[in-house]
Amino acid sequence: xxxxxxxxxxxxxxxxxxxxHTPGVAADLSHINTGAxxxxxxxxxxxxxxxxxxCLTKCDxxxxxxxxxxxxxxxxxxxxxxxxxxxxxxxxxxxxxxxKAMICIISNPVNSTVPIASEILKKHNVYxxxxxxxxxxxDVVRANAFIAEAKVKQLVYF
Numbered sequence: 826x827x828x829x830x831x832x833x834x835x836x837x838x839x840x841x842x843x844x845x846h847t848p849g850v851a852a853d854l855s856h857i858n859t860g861a862x863x864x865x866x867x868x869x870x871x872x873x874x875x876x877x878x879x880c881l882t883k884c885d886x887x888x889x890x891x892x893x894x895x896x897x898x899x900x901x902x903x904x905x906x907x908x909x910x911x912x913x914x915x916x917x918x919x920x921x922x923x924x925k926a927m928i929c930i931i932s933n934p935v936n937s938t939v940p941i942a943s944e945i946l947k948k949h950n951v952y953x954x955x956x957x958x959x960x961x962x963x964d965v966v967r968a969n970a971f972i973a974e975a976k977v978k979q980l981v982y983f
Contacts, residue, residue: 840880842866881922892932916942920949928957935959
């Protein structure tokens with residue numbers, strides 16, 4: 826996703842944040858010949874630091890794909906408990922540093938993490954229902970792939 830965003834002529838600055846190591850990804854993306862400047866930020870401690878403020882200040886769009894994927898044996902409740910706190914912290918930072926940004930939430934379960942972010946924004950008096958939404962395109966793509974795979978198997982056997 827970062828690669829596609831970096832290639833857009835509409836983007837002037839791309840800030841990456843993750844609990845894991847993103848500065849290497851940021852360095853790789855910065856070598857792509859476009860006008861967008863790329864910066865990388867990592868670690869939960871940066872949620873409170875000025876670096877994170879710099880990462881989000883003046884952002885027009887924030888994409889939150891943060892969280893862990895669902896693992897075998899993991900219930901939706903387990904997934905929710907893990908990802909909800911991550912989304913909560915990032916939504917709080919967005920409310921403080923970029924309250925007018927469009928916020929796209931990809932973190933599963935999307936139907937639960939979007940309301941959490943919405944409540945955080947309401948708490949900070951910056952909620953605008955036109956500026957926050959869940960992105961479920963990955964689920965649609967996966968469903969299409971599973972259906973296509975099943976149909977191909979049917980064609981092979983008959």
